[in-house]
Amino acid sequence: MNWLYERNNDNTARFVLGTVGESPLICFGINPSTAEPNQLDPTLKRVQKYAGQNHFDSWIMLNIYPQRATIPNDISFEIDNDLHKQNIGHITQILERKHLTLWAAWGSVISSRTYLKKCLTEIADIAKENECSWVSIGETRDGHPYHPLARAKGFKLYSTPLKAFDIRKYPMATYYNYDEICAFRRAERKKKEYEKWSNAIRGCLIGGAVGDALGYSVEFLSLSEIKNKYSDTGITEYSIDSVTGKALISDDTQMTLFTANGILFGATRLTLRGIAAPIESYIHLAYLDWLVTQTGKTASRNISWLTNIEELHARRAPGTTCLSALESGEMGTIDTPINNSKGCGGVMRIAPVALYFRWQHKELPLDGAKVAALTHGHPLGYMPAAALTYIINRIVYGGSDSVCTLYDIIDECFEILKRLFSGQAYLDELLEIMGVAVSLSKNEAPDTQNIAQIGQGWTAEEALSIALYCSLKYYNNFSKAIIAAVNHDGDSDSTGAITGNIVGAHIGYDSISSKWKSDLQLHDTILEIADDLCHDCQMDGYTSYTDEDWVKKYIESACYGKESNNSDRTE
Secondary structure, eight states, X not given: OXXXXXXXXXXXXXXXXXXXXSSEEEEEESOOOSOBXXXXXXXXXHHHXXXXXXXXXXXXXXXXSOBOOSSGGGSOSSOOHHHHHHHHHHXXXXXXXXXXXXXXXXXXXXXXXXXXXXXXXXXXHHHHHTTOEXXXXXXXXXXXXXXXXXXXXXXXXXXXXXXXOOGGGSGGGGTSOHHHHHHHHHHHHHHXXXXXXXXXXXXXXXXXXXXXXXXXXXXXXXXXXXXXXXXXXXXXXXXXXTTTSSBOOOHHHHHHHHHHHHHHHHHHHHHHHSOOOOHHHHHHHHHHHHHHHHHXXXXXXXXXXXXXXXXXXXXXXXXXXXXXXXXXXXXXXXSSOSOOOOBTTXXXXXXXXXXXXXXXXXXXXXXXXXXXXXXXXSHHHHHHHHHHHHHHHIIIIIOOSSSSOHHHHHHHXXXXXXXXXXXXXXXXXXXXXXXXXXXXXXXXXXXXXXXXXXXXXXXXXXXXXXXXHHHHHXXXXXXXXXXXXXXXXXXXXXXXXXXXXXXXXXXXXXXXXXXXXXXXXXXXXXXXXXXXXXXXXXXXXXXXXXXXXXXXXXXXXXXOOOOOOOOOXXX
16 A cells, blocks of 8 residues: 655644545545554544545545644644645645545534634635535534544444535634635735746846946946046946945836836726726826925825835936926827937836736837837837837746847847837837847957947937847846946946846846845835736735735825935936
8 A cells, every 4th residue: 555644844743644546535634643654543544444435546634734633622722824834735736636525524623723714714715726526424513524433323434425515605604704715815826826937027127226226326427437436347336325325226216116116006906997097197197206206396196105215205317308208297108299309218217017018919019118208209219118128028928048049039129110110210220229239249349349339328229229239248147237238438327227127137136146136225125016016916806805015005095205406317
C-alpha cells in the first residue's frame, strides 16, 4: 500500500493522511489525532473500510484545522494563521485534481471554536472552484454532518449510503458571509495570477525613477560641466540631497505616478459602475491634482490619493508646457491640439499606460498618444508616446527573450506607427531619428559622441531615441544604461527616466542593484503604485467584497496640496 502523508516538522500538525489511487474518497474531519501510516485510529479504520465498500480505490483524510489533538477541548482557542495557511495549501493541491467526492464528516465539534467555520468556508470555496461534490452519511438535528464514529440511535455506518450534502445551506453562513469570503478568495487568486508580471512592472517604474533621480542632478548642465563637477566619466552615482538624505525625483516621476493614479481611478469606476469616460479623461483629472501640488491652488475636484504624499508637493523643475496646458482648463486631444509643443513632457510620464493594459489591443499605442496629447499638441509630442507605450507593453507582456529582442520589438513598433499614423506629416521624421538610434547602438563609438548625434532630449522624439540607443546598447546592464542616458548636454532626467523604464521592465525590479533602490526618494510609494497597477481593482458591483485600502485610494477623495519653489522648464 502506498501512503500519502504530510505533517509539520515537530509533528504537532498533520495535513494529509491517506492512500494513493485514481478514485479517492476525500474525508474532512475537524482535526487529526495521532494516526500515522500503518497506525490508523478507529476513525480512519472506519474511513478506510467505508471507502472500499463504496467502490473507491483509495481514501484521503483531510481536516478543517490541522492541529493534532485527541480530545477536542485541546484544540487551540485562537487560530495559528501560518498553520492554517499550510493546511489550505495542501488541501488546494489535492482538490485541484477536480471532480472529487468530499465526505463531510466533522460532526458538531466545529461549533467549539469560532474560527473553524471560517476555515471551512475557505475550504468550501476551493471545493467549488474545483467542481467537487459534497456528501455525508446524515446530519444531526442541528445540521452538522455525522462523524464516522457517530452513535446516533439506529445508525449503522456500513449500511448507510452517501447522500448529497448542501454546503451552502450549512450553518457556517450564520457566522460568516459565504459569498463575501468566496469573493475575497477569488480576488486573492486573481492577484496571485497577476503576480507573474509584478517584477517587470516594479522594475519599469522604479527603473524610471532611478534614471530620473540620477539625471535630475545634472539636468541643466552641459556635458563638460557634468564632467567638471563629477569626473571624466560624468555622474555615475546619486547626488544625495542633504536635507532628506535621498536621491530626489523630479516632475518626470511625479507625473508618472499621477498618470497611474488617474488610470486606476477610472478603471475602478468602470469595474464598479460598468460605465466610464475614456481613460485619458481621468488621467487629465489626476494631472490637475498634480498641478495643485505645484501651484498650491485649490481645485474643484480631487481624485488622487497621491496629493496626500507631502514629498509630491515639491516643485522639481516642472515643465512650463505641462503647467500652462493644465492651467488653461482645457483638455488637449490629437484632433484638437492644445498647443504646438513637441517637448518630452508627454512621453516621459507614459509608462503606466503600457503597464496597466496587459491585454494587447491594437489601439493601445494610440491610447498612449492621447495621454501625451493632453498637454502636447504637436505630432512629435504625442507619437513618441505611442511608440514607448508599445515597446514597454511588448517587453512586459509580449515577451522579449532570445527569440524576440529589443531590436525586433522596435522593428514591430515601426510598423505599428505606420499603421496608426499613416499620412501624418511628421511620422517619417520620427522613424528616421529612431532609426538613427538603432544604427548608432551597433557601433563602438563613445556613448557621448553617439548621443550627441541624436540630440539633447528636450523634444519627445529626441528623448525617446536617446533612451532607445542606451537601452539597446546596455539592455542587460541597468547601471550602464542609465549612466549613459544622463551624461550628455540635454534633458538628463527625462532620458534617464525613459531608459530606466525600458531596461527596468526588461530586467525586473529584483535585478536592479540595491544601491539604486535604497536611497531613492518615495521608493515605497512607487512600489505601491506599481503593485496596484499589477493587481488591479478586484471589487465588482455584484458581491459585497470590499478592499478597504483600495476604496480609500481610488474612490474616496484626497486632500489638497501646498506650494514650494523651484525652476521651471519648457517640457
